[in-house]
Amino acid sequence: MVKFTVNGKEHTFNGDEEMPLLWYLRDDAKLTGTKFGCGIAQCGACTVHISGEAQRSCSIPMASIEGEEITTIEGLGDADRLHAVQRAWIEEDVAQCGFCQSGQIMAVASFLKDYPNPTEEDIDENHTNLCRCASYARMRKAIHRAATYLREEM
């Protein structure tokens, strides 16, 4: 049995511990904001936070999350209390099809903790999620905007 929390709530899991966290979140916990994109930790559509760090949940087996605190896009902010990255994403109108954007937002929320005032080069080197619609021009602006909001919150 594996015990962990998702968005602050306690969860236990008794199934196949080889199963990636992604499929637990989507199919068992019904948290479908976390998306499947590649299954090999290359695209980042499945990004969640594990104890605050961005991780690609398609490649995290259930066996490895004992005692961990998981945050998904559903737990990052809510409609009345958006996370700074979500606010910036809406204001810059980043999303096109939108499918990858939960993962993008989760990755950026984690990235900005390490780089609160990122340069373009910091973004290039560290933000590696794939957006097939190539919404990168607006994403760049939204990352800087979110960084400003987060600095103001501090």
Added chain:
Amino acid sequence: MTKLNRRHFLQVSAAAGALVISSPKLSFAQNMDEGRYRNLDANLGFYLKIDEDNSITIGYSVPDDGTGVSTALPMLVAEELDVDFEKVKVDKLPPLYKKNDDRNGGDPYITDTYKGNPIHQSTGGSQAIRRSYNMLRQAGAEARALLMKAASDQLGVPVSDLSTDKGNVINGSNRLSYGSLAQKAAMVMLDFEPKLKEPHEHKIIGTDQPQKVAKDVALGAQKYCMDMELPGMLNAVIARCPYIDGLVKSYDDTKALEVPGVRHVIRIHRIPEDLSEQKYIADGVAVIADSHWAALKGREALKMEWDDSRWAHADNAWIDSNFDNLVSNATRNVRLEHGDFDKAYEAADRKLEVAYEQPYWAHATMEPPCGIVDVQQNKVTIIAGNQNAVRVMNDLMKVLPDYTHDQFDVTLMRVGSGFGRKFIVDAVTEAAICSKAVGKPVKVIWTREDDLEQDFYNPKGRHIFRGALDDDGKIVAANYLHCSTDNDFATHAFPAHHIPNYRGEVIDSKVLPSGPWRGPTENVAGYAMQSFVDEMAHMAGKDPLQYRIDMFRETGDTPHPGFSSDFMVADRFINVLQIAAKNAGWGKELPEGYGMGVASFMTFGGYAAAVVEVKVDDDGKLTIIKASSAADPGIAVNPQGCRAQIESGTLDGFSAALGQKIEIEGGRVINNNFDTYEMARISRAPHQFSAEVAMNTIEPRGTGEMALPAAIPALCNAIYAACGVRIRKLPIADQLEKALNS
């Protein structure tokens, strides 16, 4: 309580105190029960509902795959209705489907027309805006007219004394809200023809509007097909033959059936059976389980033996040699010819013979193909994320021949990107086959490997040019041989009509299954033709920007064979070129190793130009410094959305040009995930970007595909300007490193 004005195609009715206008004139509204149209005979492509509480809902059935039509189409209605667009709610409808469209009949893209205006239910071919522009505005205008007529009756004043503003009918100091008039408006007869606004009167069309779904997406609340479930649903993962036109030779499912959660293993037969026809459904074996994970493990446990005999010889080198052979020996279809190419070419002194190539590109839609189907005795429930509403039904009726269109209940979700791939309903068809076999709802999710192995690729192609300059440095003769897909798109593009002696020819070539991919054929014709023009400009010693502008000025408007425009208008081309050039600072002094390239192209009736600035280091490292793209789609319904598409088209073009290439070995695709199929991340997006929409009052064209065909050659031309290396074969990959370090 319903009265129908038969002069109008839009059905008007009152439902629960609301004014409802729907199209076409079918009995929808009077059955409406608090908007629960899904349970009714909801044969409509569009509706508009104004409630007593002043809320306004616009429903439409055109899917949105990220190009923003779910925001832009309601803007068209809201404009003529004269309401506050921020307050308009949008709703997604099931497809409109009429009996005469069953199976083989009818245009799959249109199910009804009124006065020549199609009720359009498809996104793709950059047609959603173009083909909805008049119909949706008419609907809004009619609703507004009905509300004004109701107000006129109530106040006892002529309609000519009334005006409207943000959801109110106004007469002097009287303001009557649409909601208060809704019930009356549903019962009045119009005695005048509503007049559409002139472009200069637009208050909503032409304003920047954020995507209506932006917040749901940011919260992770937006649902896609992959996120949906039906009660009692099983999950299927399919082992599809990875070999081109291969078949299942034999299989052993013993171990698969031992995997906990696996319920069934069934055979999926290739569609069509005839191996000489392009595959639609791959031959394979489906593992159907309680969960997607169990089905995946079940598939891993299958023992498959494939018959790969048909194309086992096919690999990258064989396909290249096949092209050599075709170019030398195959019959050429002359698609466009004027003047006398052979004579003019023979007579000229300065000549260029050059070939460009592009590989197969995959769609790699962010949401891989997916479908959910429940085949019951008298009903088929479908949840899909496809680009064409009607095609979902058409294609499913082929594998479910005992069902008629009215037994299908289709829910079309927001599409997790399409790019042409989601016209094809293969995953949904597979779900239908599985559901029919096991008697339960089944969801099919493709893995990324499935997606890249079984795609309908953008075709590989070769473009061979022979060109000659006259004494003034103008292109006097050109012969373009396009060896790839046999259509008119490439051979008629700019500058075919600007060259006095021209012959455009096509040879059809096909190995892998292929299908539409953002700007079909234009996407690569742009690269080839605009690289060729650039080479000719350099040979002539002319500025590549001015060279193009001069060609447009000299020739003026030229004919164009359909594809959303009968003419190429020279001034519109010149305008986008000048906008892009201005934003890029064309002609400014650049440091050593820097270069700028320009290109322009027309796609589906829209004009685009791109100027790209790059830096190429001595060791060949390429940095895209700035992209400046401009497009003229006619009226930009939502300029903010148009700019998003220009940005996306440009960067998508860069992504394809820089790294994308499907690799074939032993008759199968071998780079089947994002570790080996290279798509651009944010690091390849230039830090400086300018996307500008040329504003005018010409009837609109869609922007989804417009920017890409110019972006790729502008990048390649910039590379040449920076370092003298001409990109004659895509992808760019490590060509610069190799060329500059040798």
